[in-house]
Amino acid sequence: MAADDPTAAGLDELTARFEATIAANERIEPRDWMPDGYRQTLIRQIAQHAHSEIIGMQPEANWITRAPSLLRKAILLAKVQDEAGHGLYLYAAAETLGVSRAELFELLHSRKQKYSSIFNYPTLTWADVGAIGWLVDGAAITNQVPLCRCSYGPYARAMIRICKEESFHQRQGFDILYRLSHGTPAQHEMAQDAVNRWWWPSLMMFGPPDDQSPHTAQSMAWGIKRFTNDELRQKFVDMIVPQAAVLGLTLPDPQLRWNPERGHYDFGPIDWSEFYRVIGGGGPCNEQRLRHRIEAYTAGAWVREAAAAYAAKHGQRTAA
């Protein structure tokens, strides 16, 4: 879209230069020419990531007013604020590819772009805030750390900032669960119940298995992705299992065990029908999350209009 209209010869040269940059593990910047597929893939991925930050505020915001201590309330408020900030970085990164925040919102609200399906599950107890921090942010970090080396510069730089904050979040989630697990019996039960509910959805956050993920090869060739879905999922499981032991909580998978030959934890089969159902709109909160988002955005329209009108008026007056 933002590209020139090069001759066929010019196009070959541009492509070669683009591929050389990728091959050299250097960064593509907004001013650089890039193939349209690369651009579209990045827009889709960054937008989905940005939307996930914005929608992802909801399940946690659900517990801010009810947080059981002031310290926890402050930490949770700061976390939800970070998510809004991540959304901003990411929409800004997407804008460098020639698509505006307003357009992306429109695509989110009309269901033409997605957000991470994990946020279509409800936060039913305070322990869910812990489970989201530990498991969901844990999975997010596993996904995102390699993105800090993504071939597209603005995205990679946004991810570096985001990953720093996410690792705080994961530690805070762990800390919440640790306190619950070592607290009263009711608190322990709350923690275990939350982990039981969030474990499998967290594993699904890495996307479908490699043999059902047709775009992975291209994304890896472009340096957008560095590992396959299954590789990342395995990294995550290997990270989480020992942490669960420290927490004193079990993971709801009887087939989970150390495999000394592979040097990894084996785990049971994932219910991919649930994954596709939730992606397709059949999660417990799909409707609710999007409705909440659209209602908030719609209710704020007059505020945005007022800000625009004031800016226009103010400009005029200064000019006059």
Add this chain to the structure above:
Amino acid sequence: MAADDPTAAGLDELTARFEATIAANERIEPRDWMPDGYRQTLIRQIAQHAHSEIIGMQPEANWITRAPSLLRKAILLAKVQDEAGHGLYLYAAAETLGVSRAELFELLHSRKQKYSSIFNYPTLTWADVGAIGWLVDGAAITNQVPLCRCSYGPYARAMIRICKEESFHQRQGFDILYRLSHGTPAQHEMAQDAVNRWWWPSLMMFGPPDDQSPHTAQSMAWGIKRFTNDELRQKFVDMIVPQAAVLGLTLPDPQLRWNPERGHYDFGPIDWSEFYRVIGGGGPCNEQRLRHRIEAYTAGAWVREAAAAYAAKHGQRTAA
């Protein structure tokens, strides 16, 4: 308004017949001729009474969802329902005088008609529900029982139905306070605090002292009013003081004592500046009550329009 346009001679005769009816303690009915002042006085009084029932739902509805037992919740729900019913009777009685419910709502919402100032105080604790039942409904009954003999038939008949239900309400309020007063120390304190806050406003419900109530004489001559404000206030005090002793609660008036010569309880001076301030819009909830009312009415406009449209359409279809 609904009256004919009689000649001067005819007017004399009508006036004489009207006054004879009043003198005979018989009822004026909607079909009867009546002086315009009589009609206007009644409209104002019945409308204010109807508005009070409708606005009066708010302070009690405030505790339905938080009622501390299911039995209390049911009783309170039923009471608030009764108030809506009383509102209906009274608007219907006013309509017999040639003014529609919609017109009366408009007068309420534009502050051209008033409701009882007592509802401009907040219900801060569950005990306030008891205090309203005991004191506010007690004062209302004292006011209303004589209205069952009001010279205007539809109003008198509405009052007979209302008074029956109000006496239930007063007993229930007493019962709430009795349980609180004889409950835990925190409950007792809650009850005493509520009585402290509601006592003086209840006394003000009877209106200004007789020497500042210029319309009383005319209303009594017309058989609308049967007792003066001060007479009713004294009746109320005489009824309440012994009940307070049974409740084990004190009334916040150090000058309150039995006067054997008068055969009544003496009580301290009322702060009429507060009365006039609250009437004039300066009570803690004037703004809130009217805003709540107008918001509910406005939010329901589309529902009323739909019902009207459906009725019109349905009529057409039946006709076709």
Add this chain to the structure above:
Amino acid sequence: MTTDPLLFTYTLRLGDDALILAQRLSEWASRAPEIEEDIALTNIALDLLGQARVLLDYAGKVEGAGRDEDDLAYLRTEPEFLNVHLVEQENGDFAHTIARQLFFSTYQLALYEELISSKDDVLAGVAAKGVKEAAYHRDHAQQWTLRLGDGTEESHRRMQAAVDRFWPFTPELFESDEVTRALAARGIGVDPSVLRPRWEQAIDDVLREATLRKPELIWASYGGRRGVHTECFGYLLAEMQYLHRLHPDASW
């Protein structure tokens, strides 16, 4: 301690449905679009609360652990409530409240029509009284569904949105499990799956007459019968139980 755990669970489910819907309806008091509706909504809330009180009282007796209706209403935690998700959903606008009521009362009427012949005297008694109440609630909701669906353009749009919104919460009404099947086999309870055809027929008829589109089912909300609720429920419980819990040693 529990003398009949299945009956206890079953009775709680019925009682919680009634209690929680009564709680939601009572939020309308002083906020209805006309006085007549303030009266009607309060009336429905009162009927349901009355049913809830008998059912929770009975559940406490069946359990045999000395819990009364207030212990069960005020001192259980969220996962101990067994109502369907439909009844806990927020009121929304008047159309939403009507759609929720239409779906629930049509179901409850069919349920009580069957439960009337329960071998359990208390449940049969609740049903015998409740069948008249549910019929009135259903009629009220039907009439408003017609008026709003076939009223103005705005009311049609709002009513359709409300029907769409609550549609995914209706399959849970008919969910059958070991509890309902066992009690149905004993002639005490009703397996709600048998009520579905009657419900579908009635709802189809009303929607059609109201010029409303029957929604497609994209997803269905389940979990209430096992104590797993939706995010709005915690707020409802906090409001309902706060005062009672604040004074643990008090009677009211």
Add this chain to the structure above:
Amino acid sequence: MTTDPLLFTYTLRLGDDALILAQRLSEWASRAPEIEEDIALTNIALDLLGQARVLLDYAGKVEGAGRDEDDLAYLRTEPEFLNVHLVEQENGDFAHTIARQLFFSTYQLALYEELISSKDDVLAGVAAKGVKEAAYHRDHAQQWTLRLGDGTEESHRRMQAAVDRFWPFTPELFESDEVTRALAARGIGVDPSVLRPRWEQAIDDVLREATLRKPELIWASYGGRRGVHTECFGYLLAEMQYLHRLHPDASW
């Protein structure tokens, strides 16, 4: 047990103002009109919550009865909270939230500017840090007051309605009583009545520039400093305290 009851009361008042306004502002999370405002409102809430934590912690120490910040936030009942009515009022629309913030932060900034020279090190410390925070909050609210007041016709109408709505809650900010007078005399606290001229001037200027009408004062709401609140406050407390109270023996 209380070593300095006046200081305890005074510190609680400051702490409760900050705590309750933080609670109200945090209701906005995920609901703001744009992402930047989600960040800004959360930021203000965080600043206020931070102030509240220091103040409540200190109040507990002054009291000397072993209560910590959480005991004071979660285990006091409504009449024990000493915040002004302004901060407990419901959020309303964005204009309402901005008007409430403008009134409060303009007051708090003036207060902290004085409190900075308190002889009490903790209060002086809160003020020293808080003065920068309050200045930012005030600027944020001022900018939005200008944009909304002098934006569109709709935003002007909404902003004026918001200013009118909260105006009666502003005199309470400057209420002086034996507590404030005694602490002011000891060089520890500020008698808020001295802040009023500065506040009036600042607010007058903003309203004028925002093309808004300064409301007439028809009534004024008082009572918060003595623990008498408005009807909306009980709901806020129930939501805030429910979970903590549900687990009396837990730590989090």
